[in-house]
Amino acid sequence: MTSPALQPDPGSLALSRKEDFKAFVDAPRRSRPEALDRNTLRALTAPERAAYDRSRRQWHANLGPIRTPQLAHLHEDLWDIVDSNLQDGDQAKGAVAVDAFPGLGKTTAVLAFAREFHRREIAEHGPFTAQGHERWPVCRVGLTGNTGMKDLNRAMLEFFGHPGRQTSTATQLGLQALDCVLSCEVRLLILDDLHFLKWRRTSGIEVSNHLKWIANEFPVTLLKVGVGLADKGLFSEGEALGETVLAQTGRRTTRLDMPPFTIDTEKGRRQWRQLLLALEQRIVLTDAYPGMLADDLSDYLFTRSTGHIGSLMTLVNRGCQRAQRTGIERLTRDLLDQVRNDEAAEQARRELEYAFRAGKATSRPHGARTPT
Structure with missing residues (x-):
């Protein structure tokens, strides 16, 4: 058995070679870092905090795949x-x-x-x-x-x-x-x-x-x-x-094919909400809370991603990195407004923003909590 020190770095794998593909296949499931409260986070020593933050950076950069x-x-x-x-x-x-x-x-x-x-x-x-x-x-x-x-x-x-x-x-x-x-x-x-x-x-x-x-x-x-x-x-x-x-x-x-998420039907809105709920459970930020994505940021995240899961995962990953690095420790609209996403998503968001502001579209299914 290969010792942990000799395991290849998952971030350096080239899947066009069999050894790296095998390492990808045999890699154990990543362990989710423990969510610490503010007092416990402040009590960490400098080396402990560095190791904890590094584990969270790696975790948030690899949140998928999600079984959509x-x-x-x-x-x-x-x-x-x-x-x-x-x-x-x-x-x-x-x-x-x-x-x-x-x-x-x-x-x-x-x-x-x-x-x-x-x-x-x-x-x-x-x-x-x-x-x-x-x-x-x-x-x-x-x-x-x-x-x-x-x-x-x-x-x-x-x-x-x-x-x-x-x-x-x-x-x-x-x-x-x-x-x-x-x-x-x-x-x-x-x-x-x-x-x-x-x-x-x-x-x-x-x-x-x-x-x-x-x-x-x-x-x-x-x-x-x-x-x-x-x-x-x-x-x-x-x-x-x-x-x-x-x-x-x-x-x-x-x-x-792999169609994007849509919100023009109740079924589509429920599927979008389930995706955000699944993402919420994977985020490791000190001040994260239930409904942070699925309730308070649902419309916003759909606008920023246009229903494309790749754009959504990029935005959430980068938002988590900024929230951790700045000490905000939660995802908010103000924080995500500072995060750049891929160009295709940024170009397509304007029309969706108008539809949401005008009340012509919603990503929340019936019965979902109104955002605070």
Whole structure:
């Protein structure tokens, strides 16, 4: 067993390499720091206070993932697809594309699923294959705007640390990647940031054809993650140049999404409130109180995040850091007004602010306490 001192720093992991992915999968659940009252906080020695504040900084920077309805639905769909892909080797397996706007938590949700799947496979089949190879149920590859067929093959080999990844031809790299997948019994191949590809250019068509080869030859479920994949032609059936080449991908791929939170229905408002209540329970500030987010800041937080969980988590994380650093030790509108959020959320908040001020919108369900 690795001693705690030798455990890799979770903030320094590169999930495109198997050792770091394993550290991510095997990492124990973070321990929530104890919430101290003002007197106990003042009684801490300088080293104790520094250690306590450092633990809170790390905790607030890693509040997720939260099992929202969107994450739960995505995971159920992924389990359906992955568990149904037990066809024999002569049959191509169905692929998945998680296609959603930025800031909706799709990569976080996919990685949470990958961790659960990896753990399940290891628990059921053991850490080694029958041939004595390490078992790697999941392989994750991040794509870039310049990714071609050779780059994709090399990225898969980079995950396994294969010695031939720098010197082989594209064909050799593909066969070596296939050998790694077969030897390590990979069952889930995640391709993240697929939108970086230029699908209608030559390299995009080559990679699309290569993905079909992977789907035919590799006994894996392809899980593609990206933004605007439908608009880029991943599922196209048209006759324009390149679209017919991509059409088969659409027939074999199930599109899943991660919608934002909405407040135009009572169900949506209840889901938003449940998210804020879950967040409240994770915040470790001395003067935090029940209803701090869900009652007193509900409309404000929806305005600042526009229902995008990524923007909400960024704002709450940064707000907690400022509240701790300044000694305010709670989240208030005045404090959060000083915290900058991502540019997309800041640009979109103006129209929502008008709707809330005019009484045309509310994020609070019926029966929720009126904010103080």
